[in-house]
Amino acid sequence: MIKFNINEASPVPLYQQVKQAILLDIVSEKLNEGDQLPSIRALAKILKLNPNTVAKVYYTLEEEGFIEGKRGSGYRVKVLKSRIDKLKISIIEAELKDFLEKASCLGFKKKYINDLIGRLLNDK
Secondary structure, three states: OOOOOOOOOOOOOOHHHHHHHHHHHHHOOOOOOOOOOOOOOHHHHOOOOOHHHHHHHHHHHHHOOOOOEEEOEEEEEEHHHHHHHHHHHHHHHHHHHHHHHHHHHHOHHHHHHHHHHHHHHHHH
């Protein structure tokens, strides 16, 4: 089952949070090729969201080629290796961009950020 951390106070739209949770589970292989996703209504009930919000997530993921819907049998994960690699890169780039924007807003200079990243990488 997908683990959701929905934050209603977040500026990130709810549908985007749900989409990111599903994509993260696909990338991290918690969801694999052919795995059944909850129905739109079931997931909406679990998350206490409007079914239209969940439907938007599923339709978007289907258009992007990460899930496949079949009438009467619901939605299943559709994993393409090339898409997963691109998705991993886009996720980490988005996270890094958010980090850099926050650091900049907090007044940190480029040199300090570079030093921090270097230090953290060396600790790994």
